Amino acid sequence: MTRSISTRAVCTLSVALFAAGCGGSVATTPTTTIPVPTDPRMAAVHVDVGPMLTEINRYNPGPRHSYYRPAREAGQQVAVEIGALGASTDIDPLIGPQGFRVIGWVENKDLRYTELMYGLKPGTRYLIWVAPGPVNSTNNSRTRWGLFEYPRTRTGVTPSAPVGYVLWCQNYDQPSGRPSDVDFRDPTTCNVNVSERSQPLFGLASLNAPAEAPRQNARGVVWFHCATGGCFASNRF
Numbered sequence: 001m002t003r004s005i006s007t008r009a010v011c012t013l014s015v016a017l018f019a020a021g022c023g024g025s026v027a028t029t030p031t032t033t034i035p036v037p038t039d040p041r042m043a044a045v046h047v048d049v050g051p052m053l054t055e056i057n058r059y060n061p062g063p064r065h066s067y068y069r070p071a072r073e074a075g076q077q078v079a080v081e082i083g084a085l086g087a088s089t090d091i092d093p094l095i096g097p098q099g100f101r102v103i104g105w106v107e108n109k110d111l112r113y114t115e116l117m118y119g120l121k122p123g124t125r126y127l128i129w130v131a132p133g134p135v136n137s138t139n140n141s142r143t144r145w146g147l148f149e150y151p152r153t154r155t156g157v158t159p160s161a162p163v164g165y166v167l168w169c170q171n172y173d174q175p176s177g178r179p180s181d182v183d184f185r186d187p188t189t190c191n192v193n194v195s196e197r198s199q200p201l202f203g204l205a206s207l208n209a210p211a212e213a214p215r216q217n218a219r220g221v222v223w224f225h226c227a228t229g230g231c232f233a234s235n236r237f
Helices: 005-018 049-056
Strands: 045-048 064-070 077-084 101-108 124-132 143-149 157-160 162-171 182-185 221-226 229-233
Touching (some): 045 049, 045 124, 045 143, 049 101, 064 182, 077 182, 101 182, 143 157, 162 221
Antiparallel strands (some): 045 157, 064 077, 077 101, 143 162, 182 221, 221 229
16 A cells, blocks of 8 residues: 555654664654755754653763853843763764764753843753764864754654854863863864863863853853864854
């Protein structure tokens, strides 16, 4: 018997995520049509919530960093926290990760205002993900990244649009076993070699250090430890 178009659409989504077969009797359910961008670099990543939560529960959160950042509302600021939640020190932007992976989290602690740069909604936590993609427009990255609002359920598949590509930022020594760190950093400090002994701007905060008091950092972008030293998450494709 020929399966319906909507059934084939469900199969296509499942195969794209898990390479799972779609045979036998399959219930026909309404599906949401997701526009496919003409540029494959901007195509959405489909997040399978259950396996993602199982994976991130394996990791202890990294050091937490707190900042006041500009809000969309004129003259307002919001308190934002960011930290690592997963492994990132093996990621080379030019090679790309083997698959979808969560590397950190970021949360707007303010209950009234929306953060300006990334549009972080009030009182909302997001997961920071990376995933492989086609080479970017400047031929120096195959690693896309994005923000995924922390799920309210433990099941389901949800599309997440990438924000941009991960780019190399700084070279410095990566001691064996160093834990991952995700933070906000100023991208204008990139393209410099930083030694392990003299890198006050890029030193890893102690895992045992107390939570930092929020501090101003208006220009900071998402940054993390990667295989090449330090990488930042750009909004460029």
